[in-house]
Amino acid sequence: EVQLVESGGGLIQPGGSLRLSCAASGFTVSSNDMSWVRQAPGKGLEWVSVFYSGGSTYYADSVKGRFTLSRDNSKNTLFLQMNSLRAEDTAVYSCANLKGRAFDVWGQGTMVTVSS
Amino acid sequence: QTVVTQEPSFSVSPGGTVTLTCGLSSGSVSSSYYPSWYQQTPGQPPRTLIYSTNTRSSGVPDRFSGSILGNKAALTITGAQADDESDYYCVLYVGTGIWVFGGGTKLTVL
Numbered sequence: 130e131v132q133l134v135e136s137g138g139g140l141i142q143p144g145g146s147l148r149l150s151c152a153a154s155g156f157t158v159s160s161n162d163m164s165w166v167r168q169a170p171g172k173g174l175e176w177v178s179v180f181y182s183g184g185s186t187y188y189a190d191s192v193k194g195r196f197t198l199s200r201d202n203s204k205n206t207l208f209l210q211m212n213s214l215r216a217e218d219t220a221v222y223s224c225a226n227l228k229g230r231a232f233d234v235w236g237q238g239t240m241v242t243v244s245s
Numbered sequence: 246q247t248v249v250t251q252e253p254s255f256s257v258s259p260g261g262t263v264t265l266t267c268g269l270s271s272g273s274v275s276s277s278y279y280p281s282w283y284q285q286t287p288g289q290p291p292r293t294l295i296y297s298t299n300t301r302s303s304g305v306p307d308r309f310s311g312s313i314l315g316n317k318a319a320l321t322i323t324g325a326q327a328d329d330e331s332d333y334y335c336v337l338y339v340g341t342g343i344w345v346f347g348g349g350t351k352l353t354v355l
Contacts, residue, residue: 164344166291166346173332173334173346173347173348173349174283174285174291174334174336174346174349175346176336176343176344176345176346179342179344181342185342186342187341187342187343189343223290223291228293228296229279229296229297230279230281230296230297230338230344231279231281231293231296231297231336232281232283232291232293232336233293233296233302234293235290235291235292235293236290237290238290
């Protein structure tokens, strides 16, 4: 069974950093295109970033220059390094694998709260 | 900046049919945007319903169908049931590793 489990969220002050993890089981992260999507409290879904299996990465304008994707193939895990966090980054962050150009299996998400 | 539009809310009677749409603030939606649709209930992650315009995801009942209607992508629910009451999101692949979600439609079944 394909499963994604996010972790690493928490309460962080504005300007701080967090690293989110997305651990996969049932498939190989490095062989799949993977993405992060976030949802602010009471708001809609927002695409954040994509890590293509070939190694290319892309980011939404709202996080470009502050967020960085990486992966650890030995741990079958995708990471999202988030720097210079702002209040507007407060959201549940979910990872998903891509099937073609669509999000397929989703994790439960991890909550990030940016507040002083 | 690409803005994807959806109806903020919609209502359907049990057993009825409803069509939700997904458009662009500027231009037309076509299959080349690979529209996909997701259902979300409170506190749960999204569930993938439709991808590549009209392909149902595994396990999704055939009451859900996707299409292009005019200049928009569309999700049609036939024979609506009480547990279809959810938020529905579309997303468009706008190119070069970039996706844009619509604001979501809150569907009420009553």
